[in-house]
Amino acid sequence: MGDVIAPTRTLTLEGSEQGFATTRVDALLGWARKYSLFAYPFITACCGMEFMAVTGSRFDVARFGAEAPRFSPRQSDLLWVVGTISQRQGPVLKRVFDQMMDPKYVLAFGTCASSGGFYDNYTTVPGIDKIIPVDVYIPGCPPRPEGVLDGLMLLQDKIANNERRPGVVKPRFDAATSVADLVKLRRSAHDPSEIVPTLKAIEAHDGANEASGRKGHACASSSSTL
Secondary structure, three states, X not given: OOOOOOOOOOOOOOOOOOOOOOOOXXXXXXXXXXXXXXXXXXXXXXXXXXXXXXXXXXXXXXXXOOOOEXXXXXXXOXXXXXXXXXXXXXXXXXXXHHHOOOOOEEEEEOHHHXXXXXXXXXXXXXXXXXXXXXXXXXXXXXXXXXXXXHHHHHHHHHHHOOOOOOEEOOOOOOOOOOHHHOOOOXXXXXXXXXXXXXXXXXXXXXXXXXXXXXXXXXXXXXXXXX
């Protein structure tokens, strides 16, 4: 049988009235945890600038109960991994995660923390999920503060529902509306066969436009002379 979900009803009591509310213990704990996140910022690279913007007064992350940083792992339960993680930093990150109190949560801030970014080399960890579990991935290089707040609210929903499956912040709108708008990648750096015809077609189109523009300019100049 499926879960029975009771309808939600909101009732406002006046100052002279009395009442009571019923709930579950796990729902009450989830509600308390989602608004009392103690962050541990593990900042290593340029995404730190966007993290500072999020914690500033303009975006006011204090509205979500997650503004208080704790620079001791034993006093924090939300690990913000902000920036690139190298192989030498991996053991340090793992030690910090192990020392945090349970239940603990991890936010991968930016593309480098989520997948390694454009650092395709042996010194960079291709995603912190190779070292520690991740609850929410926030893509972007760097992600905008609005995307970071979306990731934080997504994490709060997961905490309230006691859900530990990883989540990804999706874009608010998709810039590609058709297949032609997608970026076509090469199979490898030594196989330019897929991209060369496209480049030649673009160059031919630009050359034709330039030639027609010169021809029109010449006709206009001759007519003005006459």
